[in-house]
Amino acid sequence: MNNPDLVQGLKAGDQSAYRKLVEIYQQMVINTALGFVGNIENANDVTQEVFLEIFRSIHSFREQSALSTWIYRITITRSLNHIRREKRFSGQFHESADESFSLSDNPEQKLEEADRKKILHNAVNSLPRNQQIALTLHNFEELSYKEIASVMNRSVSSVEALIFRARKNLQKKLWTWYKNSQL
């Protein structure tokens, strides 16, 4: 089913079109959300919110951009809203130690890895908003500069500059953490 047919089916409320949409785009959505929120549980919540949002607002999709671009924008918005809600409730960026999603079987290493994930996502989420978005789409979703420019409605050169600054800032934040951890 190509995209115009899919969009028509979605606008007509066709359940099979929605199932197709979820099958095609759920990995993209969950990986993007994971890049922002940092753990699987929250990423799953965001993913469900994104597809519900698509269902509720498909009629506002004017097909002037690609469907994937529109879905990326909804995912980013929902992810950032989720982070804001988590901060409000917990007073800080809260992330459950995601031991089920680990590179290691060693319990001590799993805990270290969970801490490291928290540190990484805290550092990324503390970047200026546009740098955070550009870096997450580039590093976690591997979008090209052109694709990111389309999602963020910016020029390619602007995206290049954002990612350059984001990487430098991220490196500084991680260095600060490392230096303090050695004291």
Next chain:
Amino acid sequence: MNCSQTRAKLMDYQSDRLDPQATFEVENHLSDCEQCQGFARELSLFEAIMQDEKNHQPSPSLTNRIMNQIAQEPKAIIHLPQRRIPAFAAVAAIALLVLIGVFGGIKLGDQITSGLVNTPARQAEISSLLNELDHEPLEQMLFNLNNSEQ
């Protein structure tokens, strides 16, 4: 290359974004600097986390969960396509309405006043009044009008 310069290039070094000369300089510094080695190890662990999160596979049950939530939503209302009126057409329509209103108002006013003014007898009456106004003080005219009504 000093520590600060090396650290600034470490992320690019680990992503293979450096040219051969810069790569050589970073590796040269790392071979002699324990602190930068330690930081490079940490960065590679962070990089591994990012790589791992890229490859996450969604749970097979996620599709069903999402579809169940959608099924519980109120039925989608089919929106009729909204035809957009071109801007110039809207402006032209408004201008036409204004002109009709102005012209119609003028015509209506003409019809009302013509009933009062345009008969020869009425014109003569008004002319006589106008002629007398030059010679008659206002108070006298009002007095006379008052008397004639009685």
